[in-house]
Amino acid sequence: MNLQHYSYYHNPVLLKESIENLITDKNGIYVDVTFGGGGHSSALLKRLDRKAILIALDKDKEAIKNNFIKDERFRLFHDNFIHIKHILNYNHIQKVSGVLADLGISSYQIDNPIRGFSYRFNCILDMRMNQDDPYSAQYILNKYSKNKLFHIFYEYGEFKNARKIVEKILERRFNKPIKTTFDLMNIFLLKKVSFKRKRRFFSRLFQSLRIEVNNEINCLKHFLLESSKILLPGGRIAIISYHSIEDRIIKYFFKTGIFQKKKEETIIISSDKKSMIPFKMIHKKIIKPNSLEIINNPRSRSARLRIAEKLL
Ligand SMILES: C[S@@+](CC[C@H](N)C(=O)[O-])C[C@H]1O[C@@H](n2cnc3c(N)ncnc32)[C@H](O)[C@@H]1O
Incomplete structure (x- = not known):
């Protein structure tokens, strides 16, 4: 394993906790649906035996180009994880022992001054993880309706x-299109606001746009449903997420095996539906990085790991 290679691309988060709890069969088939810099994939391969298979995917071409893993047990694909079942079919695989997802973006993506993910650099508001996707953040900011922006x-x-934020965006785009990260930031002067609050405001503003550009919520839901179909009984799914949504x-x-509707429509599960719940939680409590990991890798601070086991 080339430690140096992946740490320049992305420093993997909750590595030991996610990998060790995921493996139930050392010769099983596993899927890493967010390859990124390959930190989790290479750690997984290190712990798996000779007959194991690891399928990995990432929707960012640069992640695929940066792959450094040469291992006959390993196959990497450029695709969205909503197509996980299709990728497995292509590999003549029906069921797997484990699925790993480390959501969000890699350090490589956020630190790349031309991708538009970070408010630290002045560049075109792109934010597409997959460079082939049709709509960038720039398109959304300049073309979306008031209601869609509010959402x-x-x-x-x-x-x-949110309404005030949208009003400001509409006012600005009426005069001149919003093209760059600094165009967007200049809409909000935040003159008397502390550095910390400014940083929090822009992080959330950029994050919300990124979620929309990459259709992250729908992709996550689709992926969860597909994963529940492809896991073997007793197989596990480990997901690292970075925000409360x-x-x-x-x-x-x-x-519950379902998605919660709006607050006012909370779903009540009948007792027969309860028996259809596909997962058992492996840890009652969420797993967070310890203080040492946060000191070594401050970007890990918001990471949250949940692991579940597929029931029959
Ligand atoms: C936090 S990084 C993963 C880092 C990786 N675990 C490592 O150790 O380097 C998230 C990666 O997931 C990819 N990604 C996000 N959403 C995706 C999706 N819907 N389908 C495929 N890849 C996705 C991003 O392009 C990014 O490379």
């Missing part, structure tokens, strides 16, 4: 003042 900032950014979806799905 993004209210639901994904959890901004109570995703974590709530994962937690609820592992507990």
